[in-house]
Amino acid sequence: MSDENRQIAKEIIEAIGGQDNISSVAHCATRLRIMLKDKEKIDQEKVESVDKVKGAFYNSGQFQIIFGTGTVNRIYEQVIDLGAPESSTSEQKNEAKQQGTKIQRMLRTFGDIFVPIIPVLVATGLFMGLRGLITQPEVLGLFGMTPEDIPANFLLFTEVLTDTAFAFLPALIAWSTFRVFGGSPVIGIVLGLMLVNPVLPNAYAVGSGDADPLMFLGFIPVVGYQGSVLPAFIAGIVGAKLEKWLRQRVPEALDLILTPFLTLLIMITAALFVIGPIFSLVESGIMAGTLVVLELxxxxxxxxxxxxxxxxxxxxxxxxxxxxxxxxxxxxxxxxxxxxxxxxxxxxxxxxxxxxxxxxxxxxxxxxxxxxxxxxxxxxxxxxxxxxxxxxxxxxxxxxxxxxxxxxxxxxxxxxxxxxxxxxxxxxxxxxxxxxxxxxxxxxxxxxxxxxxxxxxxxxxxxxxxxxxx
The missing domain is CATH 1.20.1310 (5 helical Cullin repeat like)
Structure with a gap:
């Protein structure tokens, strides 16, 4: 199978103008994404005739060849092994900077950030579905049980499976955003975890009325951001850019100490007192608009x-x-x-x-x-x-x-x-x-x-x- 995939990779490289015409290669769930120096060298018909290719097109600076889930990973490995330059998502995004509209680039960035998080959210959804199934009275009745017979510790265990990803979602988003925008992912993780630190009033408890936000200066509400998206997303963008700016100005001997210290100090202050309150409102507005459509x-x-x-x-x-x-x-x-x-x-x-x-x-x-x-x-x-x-x-x-x-x-x-x-x-x-x-x-x-x-x-x-x- 590897020999077959290697031959396919060779044919693909040849059909797009050879190694010299490739700037970088990346892939998503189904597509091989290739940045080319000269798109005029693409032999579209030849590409589409290659075994396992299910379609190909040029869009927003990338030549995208569809192989399908699973297959694309193996072809990608062979293309890279043959010497094509590998690229991270953020590097490809920068290469495509002058290609495609601003809206296209912005929406692609959303995908770059959220796609790596999706597997854990898929797993969480499956855990929720399975918990719902095994706690249905009809299903329990098949085993002579009722919902009251389910051990409390077992329900607690299922809550660990179903609640963790959303409780710490800001950490996942901040990590991925730092990664895409060129910051240190570990700083992103810690910044995201700070947004859901247990010492802050829990967002779910505040939402249900069981807790009150902390009020600073009499008008700035401070809460945890469990399950929030935009506050962590914006904090991640600003934080990654701040970190890069600081690294250019902090002396090399102090970089290891000062850069993460200043980045986290400045960003958690900004996130809790400015970014969080503002973008929580924006997030609520987006959700309200979404619900208007879904409730038509x-x-x-x-x-x-x-x-x-x-x-x-x-x-x-x-x-x-x-x-x-x-x-x-x-x-x-x-x-x-x-x-x-x-x-x-x-x-x-x-x-x-x-x-x-x-x-x-x-x-x-x-x-x-x-x-x-x-x-x-x-x-x-x-x-x-x-x-x-x-x-x-x-x-x-x-x-x-x-x-x-x-x-x-x-x-x-x-x-x-x-x-x-x-x-x-x-x-x-x-x-x-x-x-x-x-x-x-x-x-x-x-x-x-x-x-x-x-x-x-x-x-x-x-x-x-x-x-x-x-």
Whole structure:
């Protein structure tokens, strides 16, 4: 397998103009992201003909080659092993500085910061779902038990699993933000931990009215920031820039002592008295706006989000929605956004499945069918860029299917216990309540079915393929 992946890496390098044309290489969950010196040297057709490649496109300074989850890691390792220059996310961001709009760069930065945090939030969501499942009276009844029979220590153990990531979320965010903006991640971690130090009034207790904030100068409220996002995010940006500024001015002999000391002293003061209070209000405003959309009547939120989410995926900046989902889970323990985007993802898989089953082209079948399965596991880029968007109509039919599934989910106010996993794996986020799991299955069936039927009937045939592929 490694020899096969090495050959693929060689063919990719050759098709994009050789080693000399590569500035740096990085990767995300599904895509190999390559910064090139001259994009005109790309042989697009040759790249797309390479084995395991499910699509490729140039966007915002990066040539992105879609391999799918798991595969991309192995290809990346071989590309780097062959001598391509490795790059961190922040380095690639700086290389792309002059390419793409300011909004695109800002949204990419959001993704760079939040993507490394997502695995622990996924795990937390699964823990929440499992705790909900095993504490259901119906499930306990199968073993002759009631909720009162569950040992208190066991419930305490489950709270450790479900509450830790959100309780210390500012530490995770500050760490990742320092990393992306060129600061020392360990300083970011400590700054984030300071924001949730137990000596500060707990944010959850203040929110429930069980504790009062500390008042400084009579008007500045100081609380802990358990579960908050923006205060830690802004403090991380400012802190990383401050640290870099200090390192240029503090004498080398004193750098080890003074730079972290001054960075933490200045930043925790600014975070507690200025950044925290201001951006907590901003965060509340963002959440209020999000809830306005999610609470639109008659399933309109599902039509909008389910129908348009995959359009945002094309831009690669869909990770901005992580901010909303994190806040929803933090404030309400449940996440209605997940069900709506799941509908859009399942629908793109349904459209690709229809293409794969209807076409007589062996090559297209070999691309479309695995791509549809990848979508059913929650990764739509192979289906979108390799199949649906290439023939246009399947993508549109997928958007319609997503709107239909999202509409159903919104009508029944379907909510997940976590985030970041969808379609088949996402079912684990709904097992906390059996009716929710059933509604989730129906949502996916509607989205997939509508997209599949529309694509089969109106969205694709081999004449369309011939007209586009030649």
């Amino acid at each position: 009547p008659l399933g309109l939120s599902g039509l909008i989000v389910g129908g348009l989410h995959q359009v945002i995926v094309i831009t690669g900046v869909h990770h901005i929605f992580n901010l909303f989902e994190i806040q929803l889970l933090n404030q309400y323990d449940l996440n209605p956004f997940n069900a709506l985007i799941t509908a859009g993802i399942a629908a793109q898989g349904g459209a690709a499945l229809a293409v794969g089953l209807k076409t007589k082209s062996k090559k297209l079948k070999a691309l479309a069918l695995p791509s549809s399965f990848s979508a059913f596991l929650g990764i739509t880029e192979p289906a979108i860029f390799g199949v649906n968007l290439r023939y246009i109509k399947p993508f549109i039919m997928g958007l319609i299917g997503g709107a239909a599934g999202g509409f159903f989910a919104a009508l029944f106010n379907l909510q997940a216990s976590g985030m970041a996993i969808t379609v088949i794996p996402g079912s684990l986020l709904y097992i906390y309540e059996l009716p929710s799991l059933l509604l989730y299955v129906i949502t996916n069936v509607i989205a997939l079915g509508v997209a599949f039927i529309l694509t089969w009937m109106f969205g694709f045939n081999d004449k369309i393929k011939e007209s586009i592929d030649g």
